[in-house]
Amino acid sequence: AQSVTQLGSHVSVSEGALVLLRCNYSSSVPPYLFWYVQYPNQGLQLLLKYTSAATLVKGINGFEAEFKKSETSFHLTKPSAHMSDAAEYFCAVSNFGNEKLTFGTGTRLTIIP
Amino acid sequence: NAGVTQTPKFRVLKTGQSMTLLCAQDMNHEYMYWYRQDPGMGLRLIHYSVGEGTTAKGEVPDGYNVSRLKKQNFLLGLESAAPSQTSVYFCASSYVVVGENEQFFGPGTRLTVL
Numbered sequence: 001a002q003s004v005t006q007l008g009s010h011v012s013v014s015e016g017a018l019v020l021l022r023c024n025y026s027s028s029v030p031p032y033l034f035w036y037v038q039y040p041n042q043g044l045q046l047l048l049k050y051t052s053a054a055t056l057v058k059g060i061n062g063f064e065a066e067f068k069k070s071e072t073s074f075h076l077t078k079p080s081a082h083m084s085d086a087a088e089y090f091c092a093v094s095n096f097g098n099e100k101l102t103f104g105t106g107t108r109l110t111i112i113p
Numbered sequence: 114n115a116g117v118t119q120t121p122k123f124r125v126l127k128t129g130q131s132m133t134l135l136c137a138q139d140m141n142h143e144y145m146y147w148y149r150q151d152p153g154m155g156l157r158l159i160h161y162s163v164g165e166g167t168t169a170k171g172e173v174p175d176g177y178n179v180s181r182l183k184k185q186n187f188l189l190g191l192e193s194a195a196p197s198q199t200s201v202y203f204c205a206s207s208y209v210v211v212g213e214n215e216q217f218f219g220p221g222t223r224l225t226v227l
Contacts (some may be wrong), residue, residue, distance in 0.1 A: 009153065034215070043117070043203055043218035058132075067199055090155060099163055099207075100171070101216060105155040 002027040004091045006104035014112045017059045019063075019078040021107050023091030026072065033074040033091040034101065035065055044090060050074060061085070114139050117219035119204050125225045128193045134222050135184040136204030143209045145187040146171075147179060149200040156203065162187055194208065195227045 007022040032051050036044040045084055048059025055067040061084075065076045074091060091104040136145065143164050148156040152213030162181040178190045179221045179223060187206075191198060201223050205216040 035137075036218075043220045044205075044216075046215055049215060084123065100146075100158060100161065103156040105153060 002031065002093045002095060002098075002102050004093050004104040006089075006091050006107050007013075008107055009105065010108050010110065011106060012110040012112055013081045015083055016080050019076070019081045019085065019109065021076040021078065021089050021091075021109065023074045024072050025074060025091075025093045026082070027063060027093055027095055029095045032094045032096075033057065033065075033067060034094070035074075035076050036090045036092060036103075038088045038090065038106075040087070047076070047089070081109075081111050083111050083113065085109060115138065117204055117206055117217050117227065119202075119221060119222050120132070122220070123223050126191075127227050128195060131190070131192050131195050132194065132224075133191075134188040134202055134204075134224075135166075135218060136187045136189070136206075137185055138187075138204075138206040138217070139185065140206060140208075140217065141184070142206035142217070143184075144207045145181065146205040146207075147187065147189045148203045148205065149173065149198075150221075151200050152201060159189065159202075194224075196226045198224065199226045200224060 005024045034049045036049040038044045048057045058061045058064045064076045073104045088108045092101040117138045146161040147159040157173045160179040166186040168179045180188045204219040208215045
């Protein structure tokens with residue numbers, strides 16, 4: 001069985017401040033991990049993914065995430081928030097031989113001008 | 114390429130009515146999925162397909178049926194709609210890359226059942 005937990009359903013940061021969105025996973029086998037972003041009234045698009053290569057993964061729009069096996073975490077960060085980052089962010093997990101993704105419940109990011 | 118498209122974008126039904134949501138992809142993907150998104154619950158998998166002519170149940174399949182007669186299309190049916198099926202429905206598709214499973218999403222269908 002696999003699952004993800006996203007701590008904080010709502011996060012607010014000031015424009016220019018650090019963005020940190022938390023994701024912890026549970027998986028009995030080595031995981032593949034994903035972050036997706038959903039802008040208002042749109043579908044989900046992939047930000048970045050971890051597939052057992054480098055533990056620090058860089059994605060689009062200046063986001064990155066670090067896989068930490070000891071902490072079972074895959075937190076998403078961005079050094080300086082921009083107004084255009086306001087969206088909902090979903091962490092997801094899969095693993096070898098599994099054709100399905102399991103999503104977290106999402107974190108809505110608000111940027112304060 | 115259009116990617117993943119969904120028809121219709123919006124729909125209002127009365128309880129007991131039926132409807133079919135259409136998902137189409139032009140990326141030659143083998144896998145296709147239907148999710149529902151509800152506030153505070155993330156995305157939940159309804160049904161999925163690992164190839165033309167195949168379907169399988171996901172996490173919340175009750176009240177829905179699916180068909181994959183053509184590789185590029187995946188249909189989601191509601192035979193007798195209920196207010197609990199008010200939701201936003203997303204279709205997704207992916208390549209056959211075992212485990213990595215990056216999914217590409219459509220824009221969604223907003224369904225209201227009165």
